[in-house]
Amino acid sequence: xxxxxxxxxxxxLVLSCGSQEKTMNSNEDIKKSDSxxxxxxxxxxxxxxxxxxxxxxxESKFGDGGFKxxxxxxxxxxxxxxxxVPTYTGPGHASVFTGTVPKxxxxxxxxxxxxxxxxxxxxxxxxxxxxxxxxxxxxxxxPHRMQTTTFADENRLFTQLQGKTIGVSLKDRGAxxxxxxxxxxxxxxxxxxxxxxxxxxxxxxxxPNWVKEFNASDIAETYFKVWNTLYDITTYTESGTDDxxxxxxxxxxxxxxxxxxxxxxxxxxxxxxxxxATPYGNSLTTDFAIAAIxxxxxxxxxxxxxxxxxxxxxxxxxxxxxxxxxxxxxxxIRLDKDLERFFNYLDETVGVGEYTVFLTADHGAIDVPxxxxxxxxxxxYLNNMATKTRFEEYLLRTFNNSDLIENxxxxxxxxxxxxxxxxxxxxxxxxxxxxxxxxxxxxxxxxYSAKTMTTTDFTQGIETLLQNGFNQKRxxxxxxxxxPDYISYGKTGSTHGSGLNHDTHVPLLFFGxxxxxGATFEKTVIPDIAPTMSALLGISFPNSATGSVLGFVID
Numbered sequence: 018x019x020x021x022x023x024x025x026x027x028x029x030l031v032l033s034c035g036s037q038e039k040t041m042n043s044n045e046d047i048k049k050s051d052s053x054x055x056x057x058x059x060x061x062x063x064x065x066x067x068x069x070x071x072x073x074x075x076e077s078k079f080g081d082g083g084f085k086x087x088x089x090x091x092x093x094x095x096x097x098x099x100x101x102v103p104t105y106t107g108p109g110h111a112s113v114f115t116g117t118v119p120k121x122x123x124x125x126x127x128x129x130x131x132x133x134x135x136x137x138x139x140x141x142x143x144x145x146x147x148x149x150x151x152x153x154x155x156x157x158x159x160p161h162r163m164q165t166t167t168f169a170d171e172n173r174l175f176t177q178l179q180g181k182t183i184g185v186s187l188k189d190r191g192a193x194x195x196x197x198x199x200x201x202x203x204x205x206x207x208x209x210x211x212x213x214x215x216x217x218x219x220x221x222x223x224x225p226n227w228v229k230e231f232n233a234s235d236i237a238e239t240y241f242k243v244w245n246t247l248y249d250i251t252t253y254t255e256s257g258t259d260d261x262x263x264x265x266x267x268x269x270x271x272x273x274x275x276x277x278x279x280x281x282x283x284x285x286x287x288x289x290x291x292x293x294a295t296p297y298g299n300s301l302t303t304d305f306a307i308a309a310i311x312x313x314x315x316x317x318x319x320x321x322x323x324x325x326x327x328x329x330x331x332x333x334x335x336x337x338x339x340x341x342x343x344x345x346x347x348x349x350i351r352l353d354k355d356l357e358r359f360f361n362y363l364d365e366t367v368g369v370g371e372y373t374v375f376l377t378a379d380h381g382a383i384d385v386p387x388x389x390x391x392x393x394x395x396x397x398y399l400n401n402m403a404t405k406t407r408f409e410e411y412l413l414r415t416f417n418n419s420d421l422i423e424n425x426x427x428x429x430x431x432x433x434x435x436x437x438x439x440x441x442x443x444x445x446x447x448x449x450x451x452x453x454x455x456x457x458x459x460x461x462x463x464x465y466s467a468k469t470m471t472t473t474d475f476t477q478g479i480e481t482l483l484q485n486g487f488n489q490k491r492x493x494x495x496x497x498x499x500x501p502d503y504i505s506y507g508k509t510g511s512t513h514g515s516g517l518n519h520d521t522h523v524p525l526l527f528f529g530x531x532x533x534x535g536a537t538f539e540k541t542v543i544p545d546i547a548p549t550m551s552a553l554l555g556i557s558f559p560n561s562a563t564g565s566v567l568g569f570v571i572d
Contacts, residue, residue: 055554056373056530058316058363059172060324061195061546063110064352065188065332066513067378068340069097069522071349074255078248078350082357084526087376091528092570093536099380099523100542101485102516103427107140107190108486109379109543110327114167114195116547116562118485123164124194125488130424130431132491137426138162141190143219150215150224150232155207158189159219160198165561167197168547168554169323174199175556181322183313185306187293191327191379201313204228204305206298208289212237214305227312236304240297241283245276246347247354256346263385264338265509267291273338273509275347294337296351298330303355307362316367321554327379328352339385339511340519373530373553375546378523382511386502396502397460404458411454416440421447428514429493448494455497463498470496482516533572541567 072084072093079085087093099109101118103126111124119125124140131138141158148156169182184196184203192203202220207213213232216224224232246253257263259274266273269285283291292298306326309315315322331348338344363372389396405425412419418440424431430451437447448466456464463479470487473480483496499505499515506512513520525541531553544564551558552566 054531055319055321056371057319058310058322058324058367058372059550059554060326060363060372060374061114061169061550062356062374062376063113063191063195063325063327064376064378064524065106065191065327065329066335066380066382066511067331067349067523068381068519069095069524072524075346075349075353078253078255078346079353080357082360083353084356084376085353086357086360087374087526087528088536090534091374091526091532092534094525094527094539094541094567094570095536096538097377097523097525097541097543098518099516099521100482100544102479102482102520103486103514104380104516104520105514106188106332106379107194110191110194111140111163112543113377113379113546114169114197114325114559115163115165116168116544116551116559116564117165118544118563120485120488121165121561121563123162123488123491125486125491126427127190128426129491130426130429130493132431135423137424141193143217147218148215149217149221150213150228151207151211153207153209153211155189155205156215156217158193158203158205158217160193160196160200161219163194163198166559167195168551168556168559169195169325170197170199171551171557171559172321172323172554173197175554176320179320181313181315182325183309183315183323184325184327185302185309186325186327187298187302187329188327191329192325195325195327196323204309206237206289206293206301206305208287208293210288212289212292225312227308231305231308231312237289237292237301240292240295240301241280242297243276243278243280244295244297246343247350250275250343253343253346256343257341257388259343261388263388263509264342264344265507266337267294273342273344275343293330294333296330296334296348298333299328299348299352299355302326302328302330303359306359310362310366316363316372328355335382336510336512339388339509340382341384341388370530373532373550374526374528375550376524376526376528377543377546380513381518381520381523382513383502383504383515383517383519385509385511386504387508389502394502395500397500398508399460399499399503399505401505404461407458408455415450416442424493427493428497428499430495430497432494444494451495455495460500460503461497462500465496465498467492467494467496479516482521527570531572533570535569537569539569 107127143159182200184192186192187206189205192205196203264273386396475481549567
């Protein structure tokens with residue numbers, strides 16, 4: 018009997034020790050899993066002026082390693098929209114990374130009228146800083162007009178500034194706003210006669226050696242070559258004819274048709290500036306982003322770094338040639354190649370499965386209205402001079418005064434409040450009179466007052482988008498909405514800014530560490546991106562984020 022108890026006791030001790038060992042190993046695995054659960058690098062990609070349907074329209078021309086890889090290995094939100102207007106570059110980049118709308122982050126346009134200083138200000142402009150890397154004023158930029166934090170800011174705070182943030186874009190606002198207030202650096206391309214990447218004293222007093230070496234290498238110079246279609250132009254059946262009346266083209270070339278000899282055209286198109294309006298601007302951006310990862314040693318340890326990367330050439334090409342052009346198609350085919358090259362570099366350096374990427378856009382774009390009209394679709398161009406003349410006549414006739422308006426911009430009217438007060442008029446009464454007058458004008462679809470925006474809780478339609486884009490401190494007293502597909506723009510090329518689907522419906526792809534495989538038609542909105550990335554990283558949401566975590570995306 019004694020031997021039996023001894024055997025049982027021995028077995029109990031062995032099982033207990035084994036259980037303890039398993040528990041200890043399990044705890045170690047949990048700790049190890051926790052420390053390795055976050056990506057070493059997050060890359061937030063914004064493709065300037067990318068409509069959602071470019072993913073499907075050009076899909077047959079894409080390779081397997083760019084857009085298709087993201088869709089195949091990652092998660093595709095197919096019904097992703099901007100939930101505010103105006104859909105411009107500055108507000109777009111700010112909203113993607115802050116997780117909120119202009120109503121809260123304050124970037125209400127690329128430029129806007131400042132009611133305090135009575136001047137037009139630029140979303141990234143900052144006279145208090147100096148250019149670094151050039152003597153030109155192109156470097157006087159900072160994010161000081163953006164009033165909220167980005168998820169990159171929150172990552173910096175969470176990691177006690179150990180996690181780096183670097184912003185890269187051809188456009189200053191595409192680099193500065195996404196990177197946020199605490200970024201280690203933001204770099205943008207200064208063209209003209211210099212062709213160099215620059216920054217501002219907001220970030221540093223001198224360019225790092227790796228940037229100086231990149232600029233000295235004259236990589237930008239190598240892109241002055243002939244731009245022809247990557248594949249036989251006859252296979253570009255996803256776009257319109259090459260020779261048409263809907264495209265702008267370049268100075269020094271009679272027709273906007275392939276091929277384009279960039280070396281011959283540079284002197285007619287502000288030298289290095291022409292590269293921005295070709296797919297080679299995206300290639301140059303990719304080159305610099307790869308150099309930044311190497312130079313800044315991004316993704317080399319277990320503390321998450323953030324790279325914000327904006328491809329701007331798609332916007333320049335779209336504005337110049339229009340949504341339906343072969344130039345746009347070729348630009349996206351070539352961007353797909355650049356994305357593949359970039360992802361391959363991340364695989365080799367950061368490691369497969371060690372980084373996370375999201376890709377979206379800052380807005381979409383309209384088809385050229387003249388093209389739409391040729392197909393009998395209602396569209397056209399606003400006659401702003403006729404509207405101005407008619408309204409001034411109304412002011413003189415009704416108030417015997419023509420200086421009751423301080424500024425008209427971004428489809429907003431800013432009233433001269435001092436003048437209105439001096440005439441003994443009530444501001445709300447005058448505003449309503451103006452609203453009732455303007456709604457009668459040709460191609461004015463809707464008119465709303467600031468009072469309406471601040472006292473009415475809209476829940477759907479264009480009114481909700483207007484309200485999300487309305488910042489009480491910075492926006493105008495009256496907001497106008499043109500008829501659908503009526504724009505203030507030249508007769509060639511595409512633009513954006515409206516709350517219509519062609520401007521609001523943009524891609525949203527997630528890919529890499531911590532991301533599920535799949536797709537959804539459930540509606541998502543741009544402010545959802547930053548909270549989702551914050552949740553993935555386990556950090557605080559941006560301080561004014563209003564978006565939701567897309568839990569179905571996170572693995």
